[in-house]
Amino acid sequence: MRSSRTVLAVALLGMALSGCGGTETVPPGTGEPALAQIVDGWTSCAKEAPRAGEMIMEASPPTVNEPTIGRIDPTFTPVAAVICGREIRPGRNGGQEQVATERRAEAITPLLTALRLPSEQTGGEVACTLEMVIPPWLALLDDRGRWLRPHIPTDSCGKPRAEVIAALAGPQWTTVDTRTIRQLESPSAETAGCAQQWTDMVSVETRNGRPGPVGSVTRPAAAAPLRLCVYEVPASLQDGDKPAGDFVYGGPLPTERQAGVLRALSNRRAVVDCATPASRFAVLRPLDGAGPDRYVELDGCRRFLVAPATGEAQLGQGDDALAALLGPV
Secondary structure, X not given: OOOHHHHHHHHHHXXXXXXXXXXXXXXXXXXXXXXXXXXOOOOOHHHHOOOOOOOOOOOOOOOOOOOOEEEOOOOOOEEEEEEEEEEEEEOOOOOEEEEEXXXXXXXXXXXXXXXXXXXXXXXXXXXXXXXXXXXXXXXEEEOOOOEEOEOOOEOOOOOEOHHHHHHHHOOOOEEEEEEEEEEEXXXXXXXXXXXXXXXXXXXXXXXXXXXXXXXXOOOOOOOOOEEEEEEEOOHHHOOOOOOEEEEEEEEEOOHHHHHHHHHHOOOOOOOOOOOOOOOEEEEEEEOOOOOOEEEEEOOOOOEEEEEOOOOOOEEEEOOHHHHHHOOOO
16 A cells, blocks of 8 residues: 555646646757756746646636746755645535645755656666656745746656655645635535536437437336436527536435326427527436436427437437426425
8 A cells, every 4th residue: 555645746746637837848869858947036826837737628728938847957956846736625615616726845855856866768668557647837946036847857657756756745745825716516516416517418419410210219117216407508508519507406306206207208209390409408317327317408499318328319309397397306
């Protein structure tokens, strides 16, 4: 089992999911990066590295010019290290939120020793593991407030050297600043057991022409208890290829409603010729995870989709009565 210090180092290395920022310049024929660019006047992670640890699925904000990453200049004497990153935390009132963090350490002698090691040669017969380890957004500061982005030496597998991982676990990192970036899951979605966002699969499937033919929806077998999650699609996304909705309400579907919902989802009415996008849709999923997912447009064309784990999705026609059964629980 890995020690808690190693776990901390891996956590620090994994903070930056993407957007590590900065570039490295390797002089031809040297195999080692050039000297790091020294910048005057460190301010904060919020100013110098607003994208550090940014999640891959986020839209890219305006590009921030970051200094070139490289070797530590012999004339530069670091006295502190700063790691900028992001993490997911429970919200104060429930749910989850993404928080940007700034951590600082001053007992950094082992870290500096590790950072000055050369990178090992890659390739050969070395057996490498498949996990991806992304270095953190790391800066070194001197006593004049100047800073630079140090090159992190890698092992023969192209990952940060073990000495760097161990050194990152060594200092007593102090959190000097946090700021909330966005809410990932609202307290109400957490209580309901629903995701904060979901894609309107009725729209996706009908746009792609994949649902089964009209009238092909078969009567479902007795289903396990279902969870209802209802989402609202912003007007700006309703005509998109993959309209995503935000959570509105949900929870376990009451037993007295479930029977009526399943009967409505087994009808063989012809699907109406309609192209009106839905502003709200419902997702019905078995509480035990076994069985098909069901999607219902609560307005617009009022269609529904039964999507089994295997096989083709099947399209059907709902109505106002079905929509009413899927009201707030």
